[in-house]
Amino acid sequence: MIREPAVAKALDTLDTSACVRLAQDLIRVPSITGEERAVQDLVALMLEEAGLEVDRFDADVSRLKAHPRFPGMEVERHEAILVAGLLGQKGDRSLILNGHVDVVPPGDRQAWHASPWSAHIHAGRLYGRGACDMKAGVAIAIAAAAALKKSGLPLRGRLIVESVVGEEDGGIGSFAMAERGYRAEAAYVLEPTRLRLIPAQAGALTFRLRIRGRAAHASVRYEGVSAIDKYELVEARLRQLERSLNAHPHPLFRHYPIAYALSIGRMRAGSWSATVPDELECEGRLGVPVGMASADARKELAAAIADAAQRDPWLAEHPPQIEWFGGQFDAVEVDPEHAAFTALQAAHADEFGLAPELEGAPYGSDMRLLVHEANTPAVLYGPGDIRQAHSADEWIAVDEIVQAARVVTAAAARYLAA
Ligand SMILES: [Zn+2]
Incomplete structure (x- = not known):
């Protein structure tokens, strides 16, 4: 298959085994909603190592809570640490890769066959709380950004990696990112969708x-x-x-x-x-x-x-x-024919030989905050099945992480490369 040179170059520099290791490292740092400081420190380090400019900031929780459009919160928190990684300069195109690092509690420890924070790989599956929802997605965002940086491709605009917190109980993190002024022409939220493209989401x-x-x-x-x-x-x-x-x-x-x-x-x-x-x-x-x-x-x-x-x-x-x-x-819907989303569909088709299925999601996510608060059309696309999320022995297929990393990297290159 002949790929655009920019896409081929980005894929050449993508290190998929490093991406899987990033996911493991992230899983090994427990980060139940409200306690995300340690894992965000790690994300900031990973982004720095990838060569991105890092903006790590402490959002003002009480000010955000008083905001008339505050998206709600179920776990009391005193801090919200946000990390953004920036690549390239402002231009006519820009893309956000968004993922959350908070996870739900592991629940009954006896129901797990190993520690929820083990991040061990067995029979092609990576296990641990957050493996599927959604530290693999965060690892992919970092790996894709690292590949674009390393490829040296000139970009038409900025790539922004957003590592957010508090997604599981309302979305304070993505709300804070929007409040800080982060927006783009489009965003991929790398939640587990079994590699289906989700342009519509119920509230x-x-x-x-x-x-x-x-x-x-x-x-x-x-x-x-x-x-x-x-x-x-x-x-x-x-x-x-x-x-x-x-x-x-x-x-x-x-x-x-x-x-x-x-x-x-x-x-x-x-x-x-x-x-x-x-x-x-x-x-x-x-x-x-x-x-x-x-x-x-x-x-x-x-x-x-x-x-x-x-x-x-x-x-x-x-x-x-x-x-x-x-x-x-809120419920939300975007146009799947937006250039950033057709780039994603083309990259998926390159990887699998057929276009991704389009599907609606019956559950809520940060997608609506990107669309409504940051004015950034967003879709969900990522590895893993929502059925594995929040369950005991949560896992994700390693192959699917690799495939998703390739698709996201290729799509970002296709959309952003000059
Ligand atoms: Zn999630």
């Missing part, structure tokens, strides 16, 4: 409901009002809302059983087993259809709950309270 809004009842001794439960019984009325109406939000999913979401899921994840009710519960509190996430504003999705949920309440005399007098907290992920 996800975290909420809390409080439902009141009236306490009574369980032996005369008919004299009380069970908050659990009242929840069931609300729940039925929420299912109906989910069906209506999913009536006409975006074409890239049609294959999902439920494109925009509404799910309750936590619940607490009552205070004594022999007392009718006088309160119920639950938390869940509302999926936001592509094309719908988050504000409208919030209104739909409020209307559904008001509707359920109005059909029940007790709830009509004691309407459930809704609170929006934690991660607030």
Whole structure:
């Protein structure tokens, strides 16, 4: 296959085994959301060694939290260390490679066959918390930048590697990057997509409901009002809302059983087993259809709950309270025909002999922050399967890291080389 000389040159200088080692080194530094300082120090070092100009900064958490468009946060934090690596000068083109270094907790240690921070390779799989989501992606961004630097190719503009924190609980890191002024003509967010190209992403809004009842001794439960019984009325109406939000999913979401899921994840009710519960509190996430504003999705949920309440005399007098907290992920969509994204599709086709599949993602990510806060059209593309993310014995195929590194490097060269 004949490749453009710039692409061939960049691929020649790409060191894929070094890329896999970078991923291992990153996994070996635990970085559960909120505790990312050590791993960010390592990223800064790696970028320096790659020959990039490094901007390591401590974002002002309290100022960001007070921002009207702050994307939310579920883990209390006192610091947010961000690292950007810069290559080249401003020009008519520019590209961001974005990845997050925070990981979710490993959970039950007994469910793991080795330490979650071992980063060992067995039978072609690299294991460890963050292997898939998404330290392999961060390693690829660094390796691709290193290859472009080493190739000496003249660039039409800047390549920016963004290593962010706090993605798992809202996106404070990518928000801080946008606030600092980092933007580009386009961005690749290297999340695990099984090497599919994701130009559309559903939103996800975290909420809390409080439902009141009236306490009574369980032996005369008919004299009380069970908050659990009242929840069931609300729940039925929420299912109906989910069906209506999913009536006409975006074409890239049609294959999902439920494109925009509404799910309750936590619940607490009552205070004594022999007392009718006088309160119920639950938390869940509302999926936001592509094309719908988050504000409208919030209104739909409020209307559904008001509707359920109005059909029940007790709830009509004691309407459930809704609170929006934690991660607030807007839905987002970009044009896959943007030159940076056709470059990615061409690079993928060079590597695999066929174009990447386009797919919609039913979960939220930093993609919407790049698009909405940094004015930077972004897609998701990366190695690994979201099913392995957040699980015990999280792993990623080494071959897939190598393939993705080649595609991302070739795409960046194709798009940025002068
Ligand atoms: Zn992720």
